[in-house]
Amino acid sequence: MQIHYLWINKSHYLKDASINLSSRFIFEMEISNSGQEDQHRVLTIFENPDYIPDFFEKSNVKNVTAVIGKNGAGKSSILKYMRDHLPDGINAVFHEDIIAYEMEEGNESAFYLLYPDDLGLIINDDTKLFTPQPFGDVPIESLRFAGIPSVDYIHYSYFLEYNEDLKNYSGLINISTTAYLVAARTRIIEENLRNKDVQSQLLAKTSDLQNLYLDEVARAIQFLGSEDSKRLPFERPTELTVEINLDDSIYFTEGNNKDYETNNLVQLLHKMHYSESEEEALISRLLIAIFINFQIDEKKYSVNNPSTYQVSLKEGESVRKYLLRFFKEMKDYTVRIENEAVKITRYKLLNEHVPQFIEFMEGLMKQNIIKISGARGTQFNLPLTEETEEIFQRLRDYYLKIKGVSTFFNFRWRSLSTGEQSYLSFMSRFYHIKHHEHHKLQRNLIIMIDEGDACYHPEWQRRFFNLTLDYLSRLFAEHSIQLIFTANTPFLSSDLPKSNVLFIEKTGKRTSLYHSKDNNRTETFAANIHTLYSDSFYMDGILIGEFAKNKLDKIIKYLNNKKVTKRNEDYLKTIRLIGEPVLRRKLLNMWSEKFGLNEERLRLEERLAEINKQIQENNNRTDND
Numbered sequence: 001m002q003i004h005y006l007w008i009n010k011s012h013y014l015k016d017a018s019i020n021l022s023s024r025f026i027f028e029m030e031i032s033n034s035g036q037e038d039q040h041r042v043l044t045i046f047e048n049p050d051y052i053p054d055f056f057e058k059s060n061v062k063n064v065t066a067v068i069g070k071n072g073a074g075k076s077s078i079l080k081y082m083r084d085h086l087p088d089g090i091n092a093v094f095h096e097d098i099i100a101y102e103m104e105e106g107n108e109s110a111f112y113l114l115y116p117d118d119l120g121l122i123i124n125d126d127t128k129l130f131t132p133q134p135f136g137d138v139p140i141e142s143l144r145f146a147g148i149p150s151v152d153y154i155h156y157s158y159f160l161e162y163n164e165d166l167k168n169y170s171g172l173i174n175i176s177t178t179a180y181l182v183a184a185r186t187r188i189i190e191e192n193l194r195n196k197d198v199q200s201q202l203l204a205k206t207s208d209l210q211n212l213y214l215d216e217v218a219r220a221i222q223f224l225g226s227e228d229s230k231r232l233p234f235e236r237p238t239e240l241t242v243e244i245n246l247d248d249s250i251y252f253t254e255g256n257n258k259d260y261e262t263n264n265l266v267q268l269l270h271k272m273h274y275s276e277s278e279e280e281a282l283i284s285r286l287l288i289a290i291f292i293n294f295q296i297d298e299k300k301y302s303v304n305n306p307s308t309y310q311v312s313l314k315e316g317e318s319v320r321k322y323l324l325r326f327f328k329e330m331k332d333y334t335v336r337i338e339n340e341a342v343k344i345t346r347y348k349l350l351n352e353h354v355p356q357f358i359e360f361m362e363g364l365m366k367q368n369i370i371k372i373s374g375a376r377g378t379q380f381n382l383p384l385t386e387e388t389e390e391i392f393q394r395l396r397d398y399y400l401k402i403k404g405v406s407t408f409f410n411f412r413w414r415s416l417s418t419g420e421q422s423y424l425s426f427m428s429r430f431y432h433i434k435h436h437e438h439h440k441l442q443r444n445l446i447i448m449i450d451e452g453d454a455c456y457h458p459e460w461q462r463r464f465f466n467l468t469l470d471y472l473s474r475l476f477a478e479h480s481i482q483l484i485f486t487a488n489t490p491f492l493s494s495d496l497p498k499s500n501v502l503f504i505e506k507t508g509k510r511t512s513l514y515h516s517k518d519n520n521r522t523e524t525f526a527a528n529i530h531t532l533y534s535d536s537f538y539m540d541g542i543l544i545g546e547f548a549k550n551k552l553d554k555i556i557k558y559l560n561n562k563k564v565t566k567r568n569e570d571y572l573k574t575i576r577l578i579g580e581p582v583l584r585r586k587l588l589n590m591w592s593e594k595f596g597l598n599e600e601r602l603r604l605e606e607r608l609a610e611i612n613k614q615i616q617e618n619n620n621r622t623d624n625d
Contacts, residue, residue, distance in 0.1 A: 001151050001444035002062045002482050003086075004111075006078075007043070007098035011085070013077045018514050021065045021484065023499045024051045025127060026517045027100065032122065041119060043098070046126040048499050048517060055497065058473040062102075064483045066492045069504035075486035079155065079448045082484075086446075087153045087171030100130060104480070152442040155179075156429065157450040158422055173439065175429040176450075177212070184211035210407065214396050216425055217411050221392050222436055223428040224384045231471050232427065233463060234420050239371075240392070243379040243410040244285050246270070249292050251300060262295055265313065273319045274376060279365050282377030283358060284319035289408035290354060291323055297346075297404035309333050309347070320358075327354040349401060357398040364391070419456045426452065427471060434475055445481045447472065453487065461491040462529070493524040544580070552578075552587070559590045567595060 004022035007029055008014045018029045028044045056064060067075045085097070098115040110131070115121050117134035150171070157176040185208050221240065223229050229236050252263035266288065273284035298309075311326045331351040334341040364370045369391065371381045382388060382395075399409055416424065434441070453464040465485070472481065485492055493501050501524055503515040544552075555571050558564060572591060578584035588603050 001104070001446075001480060002102045003099065003446065004102060005045075005098070005100035006081075007115075008081060009096040011077075011081050011097075013074055014081055017074070017078075018516075019078055020502055020514075020517050021063070021482075022048075022100075022517075023055075023063055023065070023497070024048055025100075028516055028518065040122060042122045042124060043113075044124040044126070045100070045130060050497060050499050052497070055500075056469060058469065060477060060480055061469065061473050062480055062482050064469070064496065064500055065485070065502060066496050066500060067484065067486045067502045067504060068488070068493055070488055070506060073504040073506040075488070075504060076157075076450055079450055079484070079486065082446070082448060083153060083155055083172055083174070086151075088150060150442045151444040151446055154430075154433065154445060154447045155450070156426070156448065156452060158425065158452070158455065159450075171442075173433055173437075173441075175433060180215065180429075181208050181212050184208055184215050211400075214400070214411070216428070218389070218392055218396060219428040219432045219436075220413075220424050221384060222389050223424070223431040225386055225388055226431065226435075228427070228431055228471070228475060231467070231474075233423065233460065233467055234416075237384070237413040237416065239381040239383045239414070240388075241373065241379055241381050241412050241414065242395075243374070243412070244282075244289050244377065245408050245410050246285070246289055246292060248296050248406050248408070251296055259295075259299060262299070266292060268313070269319050269323070276319075278372045278377060279362075280318075280320065280377075282365070282372050282380060283362060284323075285377040286361065287320060287323040287354075287358065290402055291326065293402075293404050293406060293408045294350065296406050300405075324355060324358065327351055353398060353401045357402060360394060360398060419460060422455050423460070426468075430472065430475060441476075441479065443479055445476055445479045446484065447481055448484045450486050451488065452485065453489070453491065458491070461489060465492050465495040490524075490527075490529050494527050494529050495525070497525040498523050552583075555587065556590070559587070559594050 002022075004020075004025055005027040006017075006019040006021065008017040008019065010016075018027065020027050024047070026046055026048050030042050030044070032040050032042045067078055069075050086099075096116055096119075098113070098119075098121070100111070100113045102109050102111050104110075111127075111129040112133050113123065113125075113130040114133045114135065117136060123130075123132060152171055152173055154173045155176055157178070159177060160181070161176060161178045217240065224236055249263070249266050252259040252266065269284070269288050269291070273281050273288070276284055309330060311322075311329055313322050317325075327350050330344075330347040332343075333347055334343050336342070361370075365372075369382070369387070371383065373379050373381045382392065403409075413421070413424075433439075449468070452468065453461045456464060469483070472483070487493070499517055502517070505513045505515065507513050551574065555574060558568065558571060575584060575587045575591060578587065585607075588606075592603050
């Protein structure tokens, strides 16, 4: 299955939008008899003479399209339209628009053109391949009933998208950050339907962002335990580091929140665990962290109903023994509300889960599954093995059930940069839907990647398409896939022939021009990235930063102003700082013309010094050879 063309009558920001996603065919929509009453639309289809079959040398990749344009041109709107209208779900409605598609029938490919019969469309199909499929006034609520085979649309975006309709329905797999943010909360609700107490505690005490991060870590662990993780473009982490954080204890010593009694107890417990073995120290520090987390909840977030629950430390009692007793005895603790003794739900849950969590952690240490890496039990490492996924799921579940509003665990990979974490997330999300989702993927996949390279270093942006093409074609080897990228940088288009690039140009406040594939733009494939940057689709021909441009404009106005005779030494210093040699010399010439022969002499001396330096460097290279 492959979508070759869409014509969108009107949908949000898209109006009369001619979207050519094909590399094999060129589609051109025109209005005949424009300005007259009997005007009608004419769709012309012809073969692209530059088309190369199997250009990407991946048998299951049917086509690749890059949608290129500046911010606000409508790139993401195209993907939104496809998400909202094309999957076979309850929100899928297709009624005033046109779609040209290809599907496999046996060993042959069949081509179809689906359009509303009241559009008065004239079709000039020079290819003689497309079978017209007109439909009536009633909207087609499922494209499957129009003959289009079942397809899964996979949408990826790393950015947080506001005002998005995140309803999930058949045929759409949304792995965007926004969708996962909502899914994290939904998971908590669904996993605890039978235990409303746990459900309400988790929703109240844990932010959606914390849940999202833990889910991202869980997906990364799944991925890093697989052979596919060897395709990461950097050294893959071999273990997850978990730091036990006691920083929140500062709350008891600052401002109006001073609680010397609690602070003294925490300090005493902290000193006691320093004399313990590594294993004992880790458990003690973990219990202290849970204790501090509990006290913060009680004293900071329960100000309208503060608890007076206390348990005295007995002489000779260890940290572990005391704190387990602290949580054990809270089971029967009650508070009086309107003269009635009421048990506290959170106390009951802590009484149950804290001992279980400690037993779980001690079991991991006895089996040498986790390694203590920090001094005096400050952190531990969870090596990534086949069993890691299940272990982390249990670790995460205990952590979320025990923690209050604040946190006491810091999860991190070994010194991964932001870009590395982003790419790890990218590959992990796709791996998860392939191997760990309950939904069985359809054979036909249309994968939409919205500015997937946006937060990477330029070198990674240069490599992004090749890495992604190789990874996804292997991951979905038994599927037929069509890839649609959006981008506003030239790195992606330099990997693609012009016939695989759809250029969008913003022409007004809410209007855009969708360029035909049959255009006079320069070829993009293997084009110099610096040359592409000068294209108006990227930089309006300006290849320096906006601040620098404004600074130089000021200097040029100063030099062209005949009324100004006083030298501005800061402007001269700025000119000498310019890195582009032609521009620097031009402005120095303008300076010399304005301020006389003495300036010309100084400029020539500087130029002579540059030439002598180059001669010396050439001589040195000759001597070394």
